[in-house]
Amino acid sequence: MSSTNTATPSSPSAVDAAPQPSSTPTGNISRDAVDAMPQPSTQKDDADETCDPDALLSPDRVASSPLPGVVLLKNALDEAGQREALAWALRHGIDRKAWLDADGALNAPRQFRGRCYDAVEAVDPRAGALSDALQEAARRAYKEVDPVGASTTHLLMLFYAKLERGLGWHRDNGRSDGRDLTPVVSLSLGAACSFRMKHGPNDPETTVVLESGDAILFGGPARHIMHAVTDLQKGTCPAHLRDMVRGRVPGDPAEWRLNLTWRHAPELRGLEGGDRFHILGSPTATFVATAREKGLAAARAEANARKLARKQKKARRRFGTDCALGAGCDRPCCAPRTTRTHLDFVKPAEEEPPPPPPAYLMVLYLVGPVALGVGAARVARWVFEGGA
Numbered sequence: 001m002s003s004t005n006t007a008t009p010s011s012p013s014a015v016d017a018a019p020q021p022s023s024t025p026t027g028n029i030s031r032d033a034v035d036a037m038p039q040p041s042t043q044k045d046d047a048d049e050t051c052d053p054d055a056l057l058s059p060d061r062v063a064s065s066p067l068p069g070v071v072l073l074k075n076a077l078d079e080a081g082q083r084e085a086l087a088w089a090l091r092h093g094i095d096r097k098a099w100l101d102a103d104g105a106l107n108a109p110r111q112f113r114g115r116c117y118d119a120v121e122a123v124d125p126r127a128g129a130l131s132d133a134l135q136e137a138a139r140r141a142y143k144e145v146d147p148v149g150a151s152t153t154h155l156l157m158l159f160y161a162k163l164e165r166g167l168g169w170h171r172d173n174g175r176s177d178g179r180d181l182t183p184v185v186s187l188s189l190g191a192a193c194s195f196r197m198k199h200g201p202n203d204p205e206t207t208v209v210l211e212s213g214d215a216i217l218f219g220g221p222a223r224h225i226m227h228a229v230t231d232l233q234k235g236t237c238p239a240h241l242r243d244m245v246r247g248r249v250p251g252d253p254a255e256w257r258l259n260l261t262w263r264h265a266p267e268l269r270g271l272e273g274g275d276r277f278h279i280l281g282s283p284t285a286t287f288v289a290t291a292r293e294k295g296l297a298a299a300r301a302e303a304n305a306r307k308l309a310r311k312q313k314k315a316r317r318r319f320g321t322d323c324a325l326g327a328g329c330d331r332p333c334c335a336p337r338t339t340r341t342h343l344d345f346v347k348p349a350e351e352e353p354p355p356p357p358p359a360y361l362m363v364l365y366l367v368g369p370v371a372l373g374v375g376a377a378r379v380a381r382w383v384f385e386g387g388a
């Protein structure tokens with residue numbers, strides 16, 4: 001992907017002909033059955049050359065760590081690398097309709113976004129190697145970002161077709177976000193934005209600017225950090241990417257942002273055909289029936305209302321509270337089950353030995369018994385010798 005990379009990007013036709021991972025409908029698969037499925041090994045092989053960041057990333061990248069467990073790679077991808085990653089995303093999102101509804105519109109219309117979540121290799125055969133290279137570069141600079149050392153398995157792609165809306169505060173701890181501390185690997189293309197982080201709702205914020213080609217990884221002690229995307233900046237999409245989207249996506253070809261986020265969720269392998277992956281893009285039977293009868297907007301509204309009602313009912317039943325609904329809800333109904341914070345990584349301080357007693361006490365301890373002995377001897381002599 002960089003100037004040092006000799007591999008040429010695959011042509012769309014070659015990639016389309018590449019074997020795709022098998023999909024299994026989610027409906028009838030129990031949790032136990034999923035756990036029993038053969039899981040491909042995702043542990044990295046040290047000898048695996050595809051993980052070499054120097055072959056895939058820009059030689060001009062600069063690593064820094066704004067918080068323990070977070071690594072920012074400025075200029076992770078050069079122009080050629082950015083164009084290649086954008087080409088995969090457009091092919092999967094637009095040509096293969098992963099970002100589109102049945103009616104051809106972007107599938108997260110309220111946010112004016114296209115959204116899809118899929119197995120890494122379903123998006124592109126090189127997507128896994130790019131994630132490995134980003135992880136390796138981050139780990140070389142800051143070891144603790146990747147305590148697990150596993151390759152990511154899934155890729156979420158969010159196409160922000162308008163810059164008005166970012167993404168609210170949340171943690172990546174949902175069912176499809178992975179269960180361990182392998183870093184989330186996040187690559188930005190197109191318009192610049194602010195990426196904000198904080199450990200807890202009342203903790204201080206750290207903000208970095210993400211520009212096209214930058215990557216940010218958060219793993220280990222920061223794996224469940226809260227984050228938000230704001231201030232998407234007009235006029236910052238690089239010219240070398242604009243032509244690629246012109247006429248292919250709704251909206252202004254100069255004003256969009258694309259985020260590619262890799263995650264390690266091997267327990268979800270083989271389930272990629274199911275509803276939970278193509279949120280709004282692969283609707284349930286009820287959704288389809290309602291959409292036929294009343295139209296898409298009504299079907300979405302009803303599906304959302306059903307979801308909220310279920311959430312409220314569960315919150316009342318289990319916690320005796322209403323749910324505040326949304327990323328900002330800090331009631332027990334929304335308390336994440338798998339979240340670990342940086343505090344879990346702080347070693348308990350070793351017990352300090354008690355400070356030595358002050359000097360005058362030491363003197364008293366030493367001299368006291370002698371003085372007492374001498375005094376007692378004098379008294380005894382006085383008594384036995386008749387006070388003479």
Ligand SMILES: O=C(O)CCC(=O)C(=O)O
Binds near residue numbers: 261
């Ligand atoms: O758009 C981004 O940079 C972040 C996306 C994100 O945090 C998410 O999808 O969970």
Ligand SMILES: [Fe+2]
Binds near residue numbers: 172
């Ligand atoms: Fe996130």
